[in-house]
Structure formats: structure tokens, C-alpha cells
Amino acid sequence: MSKNDNSQDMITTAETDLLQEIMNIAFGRAASDLAEFIDIFVILSVPQIELMQASELPVYINKELVSYDKVSVVEQNFWGKFRGSAYLFFPSGTGKRMISLFDGGSKFFESEPTHEMEQETFMEVGNILIGACIGKIAELLGDVSTYSPPRVVVEKSNRGFVADNLFDPDNLAIVLKTVFEFNEKNVSGYLFIVTKQESFGWLKNALHKYIEQYE
Amino acid sequence: MIKKILIVDDSPISIKIIKSCIPKDMGYELHDAADGQIGVEKYKEVKPDLTFMDLTMPVMNGFQALEEILKFDQKAIVIILTADVQIKAIAKAHDLGAFSVVKKPPAKESIAAAIKEANDALIERG
Numbered sequence: 001m002s003k004n005d006n007s008q009d010m011i012t013t014a015e016t017d018l019l020q021e022i023m024n025i026a027f028g029r030a031a032s033d034l035a036e037f038i039d040i041f042v043i044l045s046v047p048q049i050e051l052m053q054a055s056e057l058p059v060y061i062n063k064e065l066v067s068y069d070k071v072s073v074v075e076q077n078f079w080g081k082f083r084g085s086a087y088l089f090f091p092s093g094t095g096k097r098m099i100s101l102f103d104g105g106s107k108f109f110e111s112e113p114t115h116e117m118e119q120e121t122f123m124e125v126g127n128i129l130i131g132a133c134i135g136k137i138a139e140l141l142g143d144v145s146t147y148s149p150p151r152v153v154v155e156k157s158n159r160g161f162v163a164d165n166l167f168d169p170d171n172l173a174i175v176l177k178t179v180f181e182f183n184e185k186n187v188s189g190y191l192f193i194v195t196k197q198e199s200f201g202w203l204k205n206a207l208h209k210y211i212e213q214y215e
Numbered sequence: 216m217i218k219k220i221l222i223v224d225d226s227p228i229s230i231k232i233i234k235s236c237i238p239k240d241m242g243y244e245l246h247d248a249a250d251g252q253i254g255v256e257k258y259k260e261v262k263p264d265l266t267f268m269d270l271t272m273p274v275m276n277g278f279q280a281l282e283e284i285l286k287f288d289q290k291a292i293v294i295i296l297t298a299d300v301q302i303k304a305i306a307k308a309h310d311l312g313a314f315s316v317v318k319k320p321p322a323k324e325s326i327a328a329a330i331k332e333a334n335d336a337l338i339e340r341g
Contacts, residue, residue, distance in 0.1 A: 018228045021226075021229045021232075028271075028300055028319070032299075032300045035303065041301060043270045044299050046271055046273055140320065214231070214232045214235040214236070215235065
């Protein structure tokens with residue numbers, strides 16, 4: 001966890017642990033929703049929670065994606081008491097393999113899939129994964145979310161993508177990260193959920209309320 | 216009768232939540248382990264009557280740990296307690312020999328019912 005002057009007071013280790021477990025449950029549900037929609041098996045990993053200055057976020061994401069030359073990104077903003085942005089990153093060349101998830105791997109397309117097809121596929125997958133994950137986090141913590149339409153950028157250098165879209169860089173951000181693989185298609189990706197500092201107070205209260213039901 | 220329960224989960228808060236869902240009046244002896252590998256070692260040491268096993272864990276995941284435990288003890292009762300609720304994950308757990316699968320977040324009722332079911336199976340086995 002990044003250290004800065006007030007970060008220690010913002011979220012405790014116990015709260016981080018609980019948020020990690022909630023992210024684990026939420027992404028598990030999102031994977032299940034996607035697997036029902038297209039016939040795949042999503043290999044899940046243990047989510048990570050980081051607290052950092054929002055201005056550190058682009059460097060952090062670049063570091064995480066260092067092995068990805070170019071990326072395709074689905075970005076979606078969400079609002080509620082829990083608010084922020086979600087970024088779903090896939091490495092270069094994923095688009096065509098993703099399209100085959102939707103057509104059952106058949107040679108349906110006579111020509112190469114178009115840029116628009118790739119874009120629509122990413123949008124669909126992103127919409128399901130981000131929507132289900134954010135929705136479940138919000139539900140577990142007693143909130144309801146609304147979403148912006150997903151924005152898709154295909155095959156762009158990952159450098160600078162988040163910096164260009166960042167909310168107030170002076171704010172603190174909680175980053176929830178999970179890495180996943182689509183077993184059958186050898187596709188992996190990253191999901192980053194970034195919450196704004198204005199959500200912190202509500203989030204801490206909601207986490208405490210959540211754990212109270214088990215005490 | 217179930218006396219000893221092992222909980223294998225990499226999340227300390229999740230272990231705390233699961234423990235809080237286990238009925239207190241039965242006086243179960245509770246043990247825990249922070250990943251699949253430690254879970255297998257703990258299983259061999261403690262020989263629990265029932266194990267709650269997470270799937271998504273570092274070092275050794277729950278599928279691998281389940282296989283290792285069943286290699287050591289074919290009669291082991293391992294209940295998968297997981298956030299991975301994909302149909303294929305649940306089917307794989309059953310195929311590998313899990314006793315049952317309970318979805319996270321756990322509820323006191325679902326944990327109590329799972330323990331009762333495991334207890335009935337133990338009694339039936341004699």
C-alpha cells in the first residue's frame with residue numbers, strides 16, 4: 001500500500017481485508033454472469049487492494065501492464081454512494097479471440113473481424129464484468145449503482161490512457177485490482193476499480209455495517 | 216460426530232466471518248489455514264472431521280488442496296466455500312470429490328445446514 005500522510009487514517013488493514021473479500025465475491029459473481037452468457041470458464045485470482053494518490057495511478061497501472069505493448073480498454077464510470085471508474089484492460093491481439101467466444105469458435109466471418117466488431121465485443125464483455133462486479137459490491141454494502149455507457153479504446157498504447165481520464169489527481173484513490181484468464185481462449189486481463197476519495201467515509205461505514213452482521 | 220473443523224481461506228476476515236457462522240453451542244474445535252498448502256499440512260496434523268475450503272488462494276488453490284487431502288484421506292469431508300460460483304467451477308469441485316459447495320458470502324443458516332449434512336453423512340458411515 002502506498003504511504004502518504006493521511007492514508008493510514010483513511011482505511012485500516014481490517015477494512016482493506018474486508019474490501020478484498022468483497023471484491024473476491026463480486027468478481028466471482030461477475031465471472032459467473034459472463035460464463036452464463038458465453039460458454040467459458042474464467043480463472044480467478046486473489047484480488048489486491050491498494051490505497052494511493054490518484055496522481056500515482058497511471059504509473060501504477062503502467063507498471064502492472066508492463067508486459068502489454070498495446071492494450072484494449074473498456075472504461076466505465078459508476079455513481080452511487082460508492083462511485084468511481086472501472087478500467088478493464090486486455091493485451092494486444094485479444095479482440096479476435098474474444099469475438100470467437102461469441103460465435104462459438106465457428107468460421108462465421110468470411111473476412112477478418114472489423115474494428116467495430118472488436119469494439120462491440122469488448123463493450124459487451126466489459127459491460128457484463130464491470131456491471132456485475134460493481135453491482136455486487138454495491139449490493140453487499142447496501143448501495144445501488146448507476147453507470148455511464150462503456151467507452152472502448154482498441155489497440156492503444158497503455159501509456160497515458162488513465163492519466164487522460166483521471167478524476168482529480170490530488171485525491172486519494174482505492175484501487176481494487178484483479179487478474180483473470182479465460183481458460184479456453186488463453187485470454188487474460190486486468191480489472192481496476194478506482195473509487196474517489198468522496199466515497200471513503202461512506203465506504204468505511206458500509207464495511208463496518210457489513211461485518212456487524214457477523215458479530 | 217463432527218468435533219474438529221478446519222477452515223482453509225487466504226482472507227483473515229473471511230475466516231473470522233466463517234467462524235462466526237459456525238454454531239457456538241456444539242463446542243466444535245476450530246482450526247484454520249491461510250492457503251491450500253498450509254491447509255493440506257494442517258489437515259494431516261489435525262485430521263479434522265470437516266474442512267471448509269476456499270478455491271481462489273495463493274500458493275495452492277482449493278482444487279489442488281482438495282485433491283491432495285483426498286489423496287491422503289479418501290473419506291475426507293471437504294465443503295467448498297467459495298466466491299467462484301461459475302457452474303464449471305462448482306462441477307469441477309464435485310468431480311474432484313468435494314462433499315458439497317456453499318457460496319460466499321456465507322450465511323449462518325447455510326453453514327449450519329452444511330455442517331448438519333456432513334454430520335449425517337459421518338453418522339451414516341459409522
